Amino acid sequence: MQKLKKLVILCGGTGGHFFPGLSIGRIFKAESGEVILITGRHKVSYAKEFSPKYNIPIYEVESSSISASPLKLINFIIKTSFGFFQSWKILVKHKPDAVLAMGSYTSIPSSLAAIVLRIPLFLHDGNSVIGKANCFLSKWAKILMSAFPVVNQNLDISKILVTGMPLRPELADTKIKDKQEAIALFNKIFIRNFDIKKITLLIFGGSLGAKKINTSVPEALASLNLTANSLQVVHLTGRDYAESTSERYKQLQFDHLILEKYDDMSLLYKMADIVICRSGGSTVAELHYFDKNSILVPYPLAAENHQYFNALFLQMKNPDTLIIEDKDCSVETLAKAISNLLTKTPRLQTPKTNPAVSVLSVIEEKLI
Template sequence: MRLVIAGGGTGGHLFPGIAIAEEFLALNPANEVLFVGTSHGIEARLLPKLGYPLALISASGVKGLGTAKKVLSAARMLYGYAQSRKILKEFKPDLVLGVGGYASAPLVMAARGMGIKSFIHEQNAFPGLANKLLGRFVERVFISMKGAEGFFPKNRTLMTGNPIRKEILWGFQERQQRATEAFSLLIFGGSAGAHRINTAVIEALPFLEGVKEKLRITHQTGEKDQALVRDAYRAAGFQAQVSSFIDNMSTAYGAADLVVCRAGATTIAEITACGKACVFIPFPYATDDHQRKNAESLVNEGAGFLIVEDDLSGEVLAKQLLELMEDPKRLAAVERNARSLAQLDAAQVIVTAMMEK
């Protein structure tokens, strides 16, 4: 069978798509997957490295744009629709799945027009624009969080959870034992990095002076802040591995005693799958403040800690980290609670449901 996975833009949309591709391909060696995205999305950078075929179409968002740019964006979408029809005619998929992000809209609409079985997956409790639109046209809407069903036609949603890549599931099984002396901190800000987290960590360093010999830090900064953050650690004499993007998140999660990160839906799914204790600093401008709600869904179950940006400072962050470093029993309890919330079979459930329809 052949499956097209459309969408991306950010890692939060793309990585669940990759998890579904892995599951679909593992079912039968004759199965084929084609990703469809845009040249400016994370998919264009990552998928060729991972060996997945990718077709590019023209697509962009409309949110927050003035009238002239909206018209331009609509024109791009129309062109993307024509490109999608051509791609679908050539690849002849049996199934099409939109995973959110601009490129999913023209592709899934084109697939529906051509009578190809189409589905979408929504990672968040509050759907993005593309999925809200597409929900009316597809056979099934796979959702990851309670609350999302309210945005889609009744009886069409299926709660599946958010698919997690196999390397991350396996990484959990191979995770390293906590080192006796050192304490490993993993810091990352979603797929693009988070400037506010980067600066808060830099401001926290003077307050962490007393534990600096013990700390081993892995810090993903995003493109812009890499030099700034690396220089700050160097100047303060901390041991830190700093990169703009971490290719192997499985190893990074595996080594971490504590994680500091945003609260995107895919991050949350992975944190629970790996059973990690985490200090969440949600991105406050996400639609309907959904990252805060994502974080609260864990924090309310004793499965993580929350600092909202309004309260964030170097001192507040350092205080939280110091408190947790001194309390391994509490960390272990939070890890267990996080793990108990994991949904590990989402990719399997989605692939089975698509093939049944």
């Protein structure tokens, strides 16, 4: 077995591809490996923020999504060609032992360069439905890894290895032991008086928020006529929704904290008994890692409905996972689901290994 010393990770252009790749890179670097990240060019530059923060080289190359439109097809060919030659120079310069692609069309130019240069290519997909880019590249890859069991009908499932979704090291390795410790730290940080004996509800919809969740959940809670002693809520609204969501909570008696976002999700997961959220790959992986009862509202416009299939995976692992499709996410349906989970016993977290470690182990094992 060849020792993996230098790894290039293709992290796509969105957070769902970038952060799992960054997590793998950080862990590999902590183990004295040399890591380089390649992303697409987007309005938000991950390179500017995270390259200096973690001392990891991050390159941006050209890429484009494919389309049936003749003009967009030409744009795809031109940008992919530019990205291919940019990636070629990067790979020739750094001479990695392997290339790991995390999915997305932005990984195609660099993956093709790796294939032509005969650098072993590995793939990872963060959803139950393998994306088109990874499906296309899988015929040249050493192995295709996935976060969850795969539901694609056009792939040979026997050639796909379920490794789980890589988690941020600070999330997987949190030093917070239990709900009591989390509540105490939360109260100190936010000058609150949350009570360990009360059921804690955590609500979020991603960095941009989810309007349906932000509007429906407070109304659902109001309809249940819960007392101040029964519940406490932390609601992350996402950008632009904090003020309007705060207004909806003013009619409610129980303690609550409304924030646009909060980075230390391990603290919030540790104190939460019930979580209401979307079902993106990273979110589902985190809920599984922390063993949380949850109400999932899959994003209806997710490619090939992959969020719904992600949610089904979690429901298979934990029967106290309730799934409400976006079109059915009414105040009444949410109220019924919340009432249901309020009667359930919160699950105890079982020890687990960060799947990022498993991904690195598979690459080294398959490296020839």
